[in-house]
Amino acid sequence: MRSRIFLSVLLILAGGSSLVFAFKPEDNQATSESGRLIYEQSCIFCHGADGKGDGPAGWFIGRYSAPHPRNFTSEGFKLRSTVSGSLPTDQDLFRTVTQGIPGYMPPFSGLAEEERWQVVAYLKSFNPAFKEEKREPLTIGYPPFPSSDEAIETGRNVYLTYGCVNCHGLNGKGDGKESLEDNLKDARGLRIQAADLTAPTSFKNGATARDLYRSMMTGLDGTPMPSYANQFPGKDIEAWGLVYYILSLSAERKP
């Protein structure tokens, strides 16, 4: 017990969050089987028995629009720390199970940490590529400088230059031209709305500065939100400026 506490403290001190690997069980058949039992009590109603995203409750979430529950067997994953087109890491899956997806999936932090890892092991069994593909997270550093009026102004220019305005709108409310004209579709052809950047509690991939940076770099696969990883190498000022600009749009922002 002491060693677990000590390990946890070490990890937290090392910059880890509460989403640590401390209790991650070995990724084997027994773990996956334990995960199946939990999945069939908690996840099956949306994601379906075969992980195809066709559970009986799934259609009602978005009705005729996106999002519908993830199809674990073949679709790309939106919420990742890996490069666009790749599968998510175990930690990514664990984070989504734990934190949920604002608006669409409740956080299952009520499951014990070990149980959440077991669920992760099971849902990977739906797609053989999880065994074959090497999944490396992009390096997401900490902001190299704090937010400032200058950084926000830089970010605003990036926002306009890189076309964010087309979907997210001039004021970030998700009311850009493409969105208003219903041109945005997800990979299933369902109508999808651009995120309202003034409401960070609705951000599906997290709302901290690092979360936003990660979303920009990885993109949200299966949606019109592309990866900007190739646009920002060596442009930390612009990238983090854009992050600060998005944060500055928030109506929920604390003074």
Place this chain on the structure above:
Amino acid sequence: MCTLAGIAILLLTPEAQAIPAFARKYNVNCTVCHTAPPVLNSFGQRFLENGYQLPGTEDGGTIGKKQLGDLTLDDVTNYLAFRMVGNAVRSWSFKQQNPPGADRGVAENKTELTFPESFVLFTGGTLTKNVGFMVELGHDVEGGGSDVERGFVTFNNIGFHNLAHVRVGRFDPNAFYSYATVRQQLGEVGESASTCAAFSPCTLNRAGLAPSAFAAKFYGLYQRDGTAISPFAASLFNSGGETGVDVHGRPFGDWFLYQVGIVNGANEGFGDSNKGKDFYGMVRFDHAKSHNFSANLSGFVYLGRSNAKVQSQDDVNWNRYGLSARATYKMVDLYAALAVDKINETPVAVAGNFDSTATGFTIGADTYVTDKTLLSVRYDNLDGGGMLDQRTSSTFVGTQVKHFLRTNVALFARNDFNVRKAEGGDAAARNLRYAFFSGIDVIF
């Protein structure tokens, strides 16, 4: 002598609610748990069964104790919610019978402008691991009364996960039935009743609009204090609230649910005037796995013990046996219920003028035609029982269109047709020509 209120125009009765407090607590949309509020989807049903804990979890949802000064508005709103529902316009056409026989045939064609008249404040959630609660306080402006519609505590996952969940207090017995009384798109609309004395025939001017399978069905049946029981009001297993204890669980997996309960009895307010308690048992079989499809089938037996009186003031045992089924595929939700009511051992005093069996059948469907527009239709047939010189059977078809401006704000228009009006007669079940409602439903 007991006197009913003169013309009691009851409105859209407060019913069980979508609980936006839970949506706030878990930061999700209503549609995660509801097909169309207040109807639950399979995930929402399991959440309800688990005592307001996410399916598969037992954590109680909110963790940690806060000092008073650290409480935020979020902490409060995670437990509190509010619903306002009712009509802006309502229109009736029926022939009045007030008093019985005197004004026979007086036509009532009335269109009224009104305002949303039903308010419900509810608080619910979890207190700690596996202990939950729910209180619903309803107020009907025109009826003038406030009442605790439901108020109960849940103790969950006793023994092992999903073995037994216990509810204690005033609850809706059929919360887990395939077609739950308090979770309907076409809610119950009360009848218009005349003044009548205790244990005397009580003339209704206008039929109530409730699913016939849930209705009392009998004419000439009384509560133990002599108050007439409306044949159109939901009752027994399908009542909106009874006081007692019940247990439910899924010990063999998701495919099977059991429920047993003991309650004071039908139509009892706070306290207990019955000689005996009522018992019920329900089983439900589920298929909810994949292909955007779910289906379930439920059956129950409700045994009343001296839970009603007939005109001669003799006690009777009023039982109900029911079946219900529901199937959901993508955006289409089909449901049906059949109930047979039986009075055991008809008292000699009314024998020969009393039909001891009555049945009600309801079938309906809801479907979204767009992301925001829901169409509903319901067919009801009631083969009334009870005093032969009073009873009348009825058939209604109700339709409704509901448009959601937001997930928690909807406008609706509803029209109910009396299929048997052409058969004539002066009974309420014949008198009602049509009933139109248009209003708003806001939950926050």
